[in-house]
Amino acid sequence: MLDKEDLRGTLARAMDVEPSAVTDDADFVRHLKVDSLLALEIVIVLEKKYGVKLHESEFGQLTCLRGTYDLLSAKLA
Numbered sequence: 041m042l043d044k045e046d047l048r049g050t051l052a053r054a055m056d057v058e059p060s061a062v063t064d065d066a067d068f069v070r071h072l073k074v075d076s077l078l079a080l081e082i083v084i085v086l087e088k089k090y091g092v093k094l095h096e097s098e099f100g101q102l103t104c105l106r107g108t109y110d111l112l113s114a115k116l117a
Contacts, residue, residue, distance in 0.1 A: 042090075042113045048105055050089060054082045064106045090116060 045059075052059040055072055068074040074082070083094050083102070092115045094102070101111045 042109065042116055044105070044109050047109055047112065050085065051082065051105065051108065054078070054085045062105050065104050067104055069103070086112065092116065 048059050048062045052062045055062070055068070055074060055078065057072055061072060066072055068079070068082075079099070079102070083099070086092070086102075086108070087094055090112055092112065094111075094115075098111060101107045
């Protein structure tokens with residue numbers, strides 16, 4: 041089972057922000073200033089850490105912690 045707090049920490053490290061800034065619904069682009077290059081880096085980090093393949097068609101779900109957690113949970117089920 042995917043641990044949400046572990047995911048929060050992974051995302052915070054990738055974005056170089058405090059974990060408390062990565063709230064369930066904080067939009068990565070609007071609230072956390074993620075640009076397209078950093079978004080790609082985040083995808084790579086997630087793929088390596090969790091051993092999943094994220095397809096371009098799924099990137100739209102990676103907009104906040106909640107969406108990222110839901111997508112990864114489904115892939116790891």
